Amino acid sequence: xxxxxxxxxxxxxxxxxxxxxxxxxxxxxxxxxxxxxxxxxxxxxxxxxxxxxxxxxxxxxxxxxxxxxxxxxxxxxxxxxxxxxxxxxxxxxxxxxxxxxxxxxxxxxxxxxxxxxxxxxxxxxxxxxxxxxxxxxxxxxxxxxxxxxxxxxxxxxxxxxxxxxxxxxxxxxxxxxxxxxxxxxxxxxxxxxxxxxxxxxxxxxxxxxxxxxxxxxxxx
Numbered sequence: 001x002x003x004x005x006x007x008x009x010x011x012x013x014x015x016x017x018x019x020x021x022x023x024x025x026x027x028x029x030x031x032x033x034x035x036x037x038x039x040x041x042x043x044x045x046x047x048x049x050x051x052x053x054x055x056x057x058x059x060x061x062x063x064x065x066x067x068x069x070x071x072x073x074x075x076x077x078x079x080x081x082x083x084x085x086x087x088x089x090x091x092x093x094x095x096x097x098x099x100x101x102x103x104x105x106x107x108x109x110x111x112x113x114x115x116x117x118x119x120x121x122x123x124x125x126x127x128x129x130x131x132x133x134x135x136x137x138x139x140x141x142x143x144x145x146x147x148x149x150x151x152x153x154x155x156x157x158x159x160x161x162x163x164x165x166x167x168x169x170x171x172x173x174x175x176x177x178x179x180x181x182x183x184x185x186x187x188x189x190x191x192x193x194x195x196x197x198x199x200x201x202x203x204x205x206x207x208x209x210x211x212x213x214x215x216x217x218x219x220x
Contacts, residue, residue: 047099055134057130064080078177080177083173085164085170087168090137092135094131098127099128100120104182108181108193128162130165
């Protein structure tokens with residue numbers, strides 16, 4: 001093999017080591033293709049109906065820590081978009097919450113798969129079983145906090161969330177800026193996914209720590 005060919009081979013292997021495993025890209029492509037087929041083949045009421053006795057309400061709000069800078073948005077306080085699902089009062093009515101309130105919530109995942117962002121916009125008009133800002137049921141209920149993983153989004157586990165709420169739980173989901181697929185804040189700012197080479201080492205540190213720890217803008 002010539003030096004030139006060896007260099008090209010080494011560069012290719014380096015890209016594979018640092019980048020995304022080929023099987024991951026293939027798997028993501030299959031997921032996207034499946035969801036696209038669902039836009040055509042699956043009825044609009046595509047989520048299974050919850051089996052519990054409670055109707056479901058949901059609301060979205062923002063929490064912010066003024067004393068903590070967001071490492072993915074320098075100069076701004078750490079701000080989270082939060083969605084809560086809760087047992088609604090009997091007989092509640094009102095607008096139905098879509099599966100994706102933010103139609104670009106999957107931007108990071110689609111970019112990663114090399115797919116156009118409009119591919120899954122139909123999910124922004126696909127209904128769930130939750131009523132937006134419905135009055136809550138009376139009483140006290142246990143709370144479950146749902147944290148999605150790398151490139152996730154707060155509504156990704158809607159099926160499990162709705163089943164829990166219908167059985168008397170409150171569920172709180174968070175879009176974590178930087179690690180969420182795309183985080184839209186209440187003031188209209190969007191914090192994109194931080195990137196495979198940026199966010200993943202930070203996440204891996206909590207699973208399989210290395211020393212020295214990875215840093216982001218000088219912070220371990």
